[in-house]
Amino acid sequence: MNRLGVVVLTLVVLATLGASWLAPNPPDRRFDALLYAPPTPIHLYDESGLRAPFVRPLRVVNRLERQFREADDASTPLRWLSSQRLVTADPDGGVPLLLLGADGFGRDTFSRLLYASQITLALALVSMLGATLVGAVLGAVAGYAGGRLDDAVVKVSEFVLVLPAIYVVLALRAALPLVVPPATTFVALASIFTLFGWPVMARGVRAIVRSEREQDYVQAARAMGAGPVRIVVTHLLPAAAGHIASQATLLMPAFILAEATMSYVGLGFPDGTPTWGTLLQDAANVALLGDAPWTLAPAAAIFLVVLGVNLVLRDVGRVPVQ
Amino acid sequence: MGGFLLRRVAFAVLLVAVASSAALVLTRLAPGDVTADLGPGARPAEVSRIQSRFDLDRPIGQQWALWAGRALRLDLGDSYLYNQPVRGLVARAALNTSVLALAALVTATVAGVLLGVATGRPGTSRWREVLRAASLLCVSVPPLVTSLLLVLAAARTGWFPVGGMSSIAAPTMSWGSWLLDLGWHLCLPTVALALPIAATFERLQSQALTEVGGQPYLVAAAARGVSEDAVLWRHAWPASLRPICAVFGVAVGALLSGSFVVEHITAWPGLGRLMFEALKARDIYLVAGCAATGSLFLAVGTLVGDILLAYVDPRVTEARA
Numbered sequence: 001m002n003r004l005g006v007v008v009l010t011l012v013v014l015a016t017l018g019a020s021w022l023a024p025n026p027p028d029r030r031f032d033a034l035l036y037a038p039p040t041p042i043h044l045y046d047e048s049g050l051r052a053p054f055v056r057p058l059r060v061v062n063r064l065e066r067q068f069r070e071a072d073d074a075s076t077p078l079r080w081l082s083s084q085r086l087v088t089a090d091p092d093g094g095v096p097l098l099l100l101g102a103d104g105f106g107r108d109t110f111s112r113l114l115y116a117s118q119i120t121l122a123l124a125l126v127s128m129l130g131a132t133l134v135g136a137v138l139g140a141v142a143g144y145a146g147g148r149l150d151d152a153v154v155k156v157s158e159f160v161l162v163l164p165a166i167y168v169v170l171a172l173r174a175a176l177p178l179v180v181p182p183a184t185t186f187v188a189l190a191s192i193f194t195l196f197g198w199p200v201m202a203r204g205v206r207a208i209v210r211s212e213r214e215q216d217y218v219q220a221a222r223a224m225g226a227g228p229v230r231i232v233v234t235h236l237l238p239a240a241a242g243h244i245a246s247q248a249t250l251l252m253p254a255f256i257l258a259e260a261t262m263s264y265v266g267l268g269f270p271d272g273t274p275t276w277g278t279l280l281q282d283a284a285n286v287a288l289l290g291d292a293p294w295t296l297a298p299a300a301a302i303f304l305v306v307l308g309v310n311l312v313l314r315d316v317g318r319v320p321v322q
Numbered sequence: 323m324g325g326f327l328l329r330r331v332a333f334a335v336l337l338v339a340v341a342s343s344a345a346l347v348l349t350r351l352a353p354g355d356v357t358a359d360l361g362p363g364a365r366p367a368e369v370s371r372i373q374s375r376f377d378l379d380r381p382i383g384q385q386w387a388l389w390a391g392r393a394l395r396l397d398l399g400d401s402y403l404y405n406q407p408v409r410g411l412v413a414r415a416a417l418n419t420s421v422l423a424l425a426a427l428v429t430a431t432v433a434g435v436l437l438g439v440a441t442g443r444p445g446t447s448r449w450r451e452v453l454r455a456a457s458l459l460c461v462s463v464p465p466l467v468t469s470l471l472l473v474l475a476a477a478r479t480g481w482f483p484v485g486g487m488s489s490i491a492a493p494t495m496s497w498g499s500w501l502l503d504l505g506w507h508l509c510l511p512t513v514a515l516a517l518p519i520a521a522t523f524e525r526l527q528s529q530a531l532t533e534v535g536g537q538p539y540l541v542a543a544a545a546r547g548v549s550e551d552a553v554l555w556r557h558a559w560p561a562s563l564r565p566i567c568a569v570f571g572v573a574v575g576a577l578l579s580g581s582f583v584v585e586h587i588t589a590w591p592g593l594g595r596l597m598f599e600a601l602k603a604r605d606i607y608l609v610a611g612c613a614a615t616g617s618l619f620l621a622v623g624t625l626v627g628d629i630l631l632a633y634v635d636p637r638v639t640e641a642r643a
Contacts, residue, residue, distance in 0.1 A: 164575045167613070170597070174602065174604075176352070257464050283474075289470075289474050296470055302464065306464065307458075
């Protein structure tokens with residue numbers, strides 16, 4: 001296990017779990033005067049010297065060109081551990097702490113990013129569990145039973161593996177109504193991801209089960225009267241545990257990316273729901289992107305997760321593959 | 323070899339047939355059809371006219387049979403969105419996508435193999451660790467992230483166009499400057515698409531070369547007095563090509579998947595964008611046509627990968643034959 005990779009992934013998970021405490025502002029709160037405001041600078045010095053961290057209110061210089069200026073004459077100290085948040089400024093007084101700037105509705109990008117990771121990671125986790133379960137069961141059954149069932153599973157999984165995933169997902173998603181509520185989207189995307197995620201798992205598990213089936217310990221178990229279910233579950237699947245774990249880890253970034261892509265193009269979650277994909281939509285406006293690069297924050301989050309997984313798996317001895 | 327090829331071609335034909343038929347059926351089964359575009363106030367006569375133009379008034383089996391019969395004669399039907407035959411639309415988009423995909427594939431292969439040989443060859447070098455770290459970083463940036471970053475860079479510096487395939491003045495250009503213009507527009511999407519694939523190739527090539535490293539025939543060649551470079555390129559390298567050829571088919575799939583996102587972000591008028599528009603509008607024959615073309619790409623890609631694999635490692639054909 002690579003230490004850096006584990007640290008990165010742990011940080012992402014902690015940030016996700018503690019989103020409501022870490023986020024300085026509610027994710028849906030709009031600061032109408034601060035559309036596309038830049039990240040709020042945190043100051044430690046003023047004319048009188050060193051003092052507790054504080055921020056200065058942002059004043060609009062030119063609303064059309066989205067230019068802001070910090071007020072020199074006022075300051076708001078950061079409030080720590082108040083109103084069930086780690087740190088915040090004075091959102092009610094119009095001086096919010098915007099660590100990663102604001103989006104086109106004046107909402108806090110950093111807070112939205114934290115809340116978004118809850119949905120994105122939950123979807124990836126559920127899809128990963130689904131794909132792992134389906135893949136492991138089908139692979140184990142095919143590998144153990146052999147014969148026609150085996151052939152069928154191998155053929156189908158090979159076929160699904162060849163298909164370019166994103167088009168399959170697109171086509172399946174497009175078969176649903178274009179606008180559906182977030183909960184339905186979650187279930188739909190999770191099922192679709194499961195549907196195209198299982199073959200990788202099934203193929204590896206099948207190969208391992210097939211070669212382990214002839215081992216002495218399995219023969220012994222069979223001779224002692226163990227049924228097929230017991231043999232597969234208690235003897236063969238544990239042999240494939242390492243493969244299952246590394247494949248499952250690889251599926252996570254793939255699903256995160258799939259969600260981001262789908263939501264980015266407008267076939268995933270509806271705009272109001274914060275996910276990494278819907279947040280990235282803000283970056284779609286090239287004219288704004290140059291002036292507001294912080295809208296790319298979700299892309300950085302995706303990069304961190306993929307990098308973390310690749311770092312962790314590199315030391316397990318797998319070539320990272322997209 | 324003949325039987326092996328025949329089987330792979332049969333698989334390719336099956337892939338195209340199944341993919342395009344599935345796309346047709348899925349689009350038909352999806353709620354709503356192209357007439358939704360007319361709005362709620364559309365006259366019933368107009369709706370039924372369009373429905374009959376796209377065979378939407380027939381049962382699904384019959385529609386499929388009609389479409390399949392025409393598709394066999396290379397008539398892919400009409401597009402509602404563009405009010406044109408699908409064949410021309412798809413051909414143009416496919417050409418654009420293949421320009422992008424080929425550029426990315428060549429870039430990825432050349433860069434990946436050369437860097438992989440550099441990091442995998444015997445001996446130690448300071449650059450090796452740097453290259454390894456860089457390749458791990460590159461493999462971790464999916465095209466979605468890379469193309470957004472590159473577009474950001476292009477928007478800030480103005481060194482590259484942020485999107486599209488040609489400048490506005492393109493139709494009036496001479497051949498030479500038109501090609502230059504195309505290449506200029508091609509840079510960004512190619513890099514975004516090629517980066518993770520190049521990094522994957524680099525890792526595979528490096529590992530394969532290290533594994534081949536200790537083989538007795540290399541020692542024998544070196545003992546005969548063959549120079550170090552000749553041992554590397556003439557003896558070690560060909561034997562290490564197998565893993566790359568084995569993932570070539572997968573790489574083509576990754577290119578197609580990646581090109582969808584890249585086309586979307588950099589406004590490249592390719593197959594991915596066309597299919598996306600068609601899916602959203604439920605433009606049924608355009609969806610099927612795009613699926614057919616996309617799967618044809620894929621089939622050709624895997625076929626080429628298989629042939630390459632059989633060429634560098636003849637055992638493959640014997641095992642499968």
